[in-house]
């Protein structure tokens with residue numbers, strides 16, 4: 144076994160010492176399916192690095208739930224494993240300990256050093272510039288896109304009504320991909336219907352290659368990787384990804400210039416009702432300025448658009464899939480969601496508004512509880528850029544720390560019967576007073592997920608449309624899901640559901 148675990152003893156000897164003394168022509172759907180299968184092979188047969196690593200991390204965190212810290216060896220690199228609210232808080236609440244671990248460097252060729260991967264002043268300036276991009280008003284515009292794409296998903300689900308169980312994983316993922324493409328870049332790539340987009344293929348190819356590289360230490364040195372077939376594939380995918388984003392940025396910038404030449408502010412004109420143009424994150428990025436009034440360069444913008452593409456669809460797709468699975472497994476919970484939907488929408492088939500979504504409080508608790516049990520990002524890692532102290536242990540600069548929400552969210556002292564799916568845990572009266580770092584699916588503190596509100600809105604809107612149309616059932620047992628905890632937590636065997644039509648008037 145490559146990963147080894149050492150329990151940090153709380154005796155004086157250990158406390159006074161540094162705690163860690165060392166330092167191609169496939170269609171898109173075929174490609175996506177192959178992508179998931181390959182993961183499955185890795186997970187089930189080789190039990191190597193991250194697949195086995197995730198499983199091992201969880202086993203150790205359960206076995207040593209009452210110990211303060213664990214040290215795990217990931218190949219040649221020691222990692223500190225954190226899964227208690229107070230230990231996680233030390234890292235996440237710090238405005239200094241914001242450097243990502245070396246594993247994120249394999250994402251750099253695609254994302255550069257955008258918001259997810261950058262650090263220091265670059266990250267601080269970017270974060271300030273980009274935060275207004277996720278403003279409520281632009282999210283309201285995005286709801287229209289989400290509703291449209293979710294309706295396409297409904298049409299696909301209708302084909303399965305009263306039929307055999309089917310795996311909905313891919314359908315949901317393509318819907319999330321269409322949503323992020325249109326909201327981030329203003330481009331409708333029609334992935335749900337168009338089975339063969341070169342860009343979509345490149346997204347999946349690249350994501351797959353990044354995962355593989357992270358798992359395989361001999362792929363780590365750049366010079367070696369460049370010589371390998373995988374390195375060459377990665378170069379090809381990068382060219383497609385970057386030239387697509389470059390083209391979209393130039394088109395948008397020209398559009399904006401032409402507009403400014405004729406009608407004044409482009410963003411405002413997008414808002415006006417006579418113009419049917421929709422705003423995208425890209426429009427906001429082209430207009431964003433820092434405190435000195437400097438704009439982002441095209442390259443800076445590409446980093447951020449690519450980051451949204453990478454971070455913004457797999458995560459929400461996983462969250463939606465897990466919610467569907469849990470709702471189908473817990474009919475009592477699903478009935479409550481249906482009741483709430485009926486109260487808000489009655490018999491109408493109108494599209495959901497922001498006000499409607501606000502009313503869907505129980506559905507929100509369902510989404511939160513799903514993200515507790517199945518956090519889309521099951522762990523994430525930092526490299527400490529200065530010494531710190533955790534429960535009396537001195538942790539030296541240079542240590543790699545893994546924050547492990549999957550285990551943190553299963554602390555029975557905070558969430559009794561942790562494996563039970565109980566959305567009521569997130570009712571105000573049940574969650575007030577809970578430790579603020581006990582539940583961190585979107586991370587927490589200064590480096591939390593900037594897309595959190597967008598993600599919750601998307602999940603709520605898509606689930607609301609699906610559940611207004613369908614009753615969901617499943618026979619799949621939890622143990623049949625087979626979890627793959629790489630960068631994103633997924634069911635290796637897909638999500639198998641049966642759908643029944645709920646209402647006749649909704650088509």
Ligand code: HEM
Pocket residue numbers: 243258259260270450451454455456458459462518519520523524583584585586589590591592593594595597598
């Ligand atoms: C259910 C959906 C999502 C979950 C669970 C999630 C979770 C997370 C987590 C755990 C982090 C911290 C990662 C780390 O420290 O390495 C993060 C960061 C980030 N997320 Fe999300 N995310 C979701 C959706 C989105 C969406 C929809 C977007 C964009 C449209 C997005 C954009 C980002 C960005 C840019 C960062 C980096 C923020 C920074 O470091 O300042 N995420 N997300």
